[in-house]
Amino acid sequence: MAQQMQQVPIGTIYPYGNNPRDNTKSVDKVAESIREFGFLQPIVCDDHGIILAGHTRYRAAKKLGLPTVPVIYARNLTPEQAKAYRLADNKAGEDSLWLNDLLAAELDDISLDMSQFGFENPNEYTKRESWKVSAKLCDMKQHIVTREKAGFFYTTFFATGKKGRPLEEIKADPSAVRPFAFNLADYLERSLGDNLARNRWCLCTTPRRRHQTGFHFATEICKLAEEELGIQFYEDVVLTKNRSRIEPEFILNRDPVEPNVILFDDIITTGITIRETRQLLLEKGHTVLVVVAIRNQ
Structure with missing residues (x-):
């Protein structure tokens, strides 16, 4: 028999004290979802009002100051079943995977700013999917090349190919920072000299x-390269002004004191972000040398 949903005062239900899942990072996103779309998925509680499923929705509702929330009472579960259901409900979502190409297509059809729910620019998902499909790898062997793209020249010291490690794996690996920093410093010392x-x-x-x-x-x-080269590294020189997925805007947050700026990025794909950052620095009178670690060929 289907359980009936009830609208109950939020003070009559309670989080489970031994909940093994930390949902802190998701609360704000769920709160935004409830604010935008309403409370569409009820909280599940046992006979005593202890939450079985929906701790994040409960905390989001508290954050929003909602006086009541929709609840389903699972009155037919034994205490052991209640514990098992609480764990199973949390565990089930871990086996799900995003299909990046389909996700990008769905996001592209939505004008609503989905970054407030933790989603990225559709192009990011498309880019990652293209890396998987094309199996682009990087062997981290130095191969210095200067190219032109999006109206500017840039120099790379690594390139993608059919051997090596996947790009996403490299970018997420702290141990890969040092060889990249060494090659960056080596190129700059040899090209700029004294x-x-x-x-x-x-x-x-x-x-x-x-x-x-x-x-x-x-x-x-850049932090490691700063130590090696003895030149200043500025964080957050340029910031993203808006959350637009299609037409992002950037602002100059810090104007470097030095007249010459080495603008570094780990990989180049479209070149749009580099181009816009470079333009803001040029408008302040800086000379800009663009260096990119990996040429995504």
């Missing part, structure tokens, strides 16, 4: 697009 002085040159990266906090591959490379 001109590479602290008061004349500095390092910066393109703005973070996918992760505003936490490990950022290009940033960590």
Whole structure:
């Protein structure tokens, strides 16, 4: 027999004290979802009002100050079944995978800003899927090439190919930072020589697009290169101004003191972010040398 949903005061249900799942990072996104679409998925509780499924929705509702929430009471479960269901409900979602090409297509049809729910620019999913399909790898063997793209020249010291490690794996691996930083420093020392002085040159990266906090591959490379070269590295020189997926805008957050800027990125695909960052620096009178670790050929 189907359980009936009820609208109950939020103070009459309670989180499970031994909940083994930490949902802190998801609360804000779920709150935004409830604010935008309504409370469409009820919380599941036992006979005593203890939550079996829906701890994140409960915390989101508390954050939003909702006086009541929709609840289904699972009155037919034994205490052991209740524990098992609580774990099974949390575990089931871990086996699901996003199909990046289909996800990108769905996001592209939505004008609503989906970044508030944790989604990225559709192009990011398409790019990752293309890397998987084409099996693009990088063997991290130095191969310096200068090319032109999107109206600017750039130099790379690695390239993609059919041997090596997957790009996404490299970008997520802290141990890969050091060889990248070494090659960056080596190229700059050999190409600029005695001109590479602290008061004349500095390092910066393109703005973070996918992760505003936490490990950022290009940033960590520049930090090590700063130590090796003895020149200043500026974080967050340029920031993303809006959350638009289609037409992102950027603003200059910090204007470097040095006249010459080495603009670094870990990989180049479309070149749009590099182009816009470079333009903001040029408008401030800087000379900009663009260096990219991996040429995504």
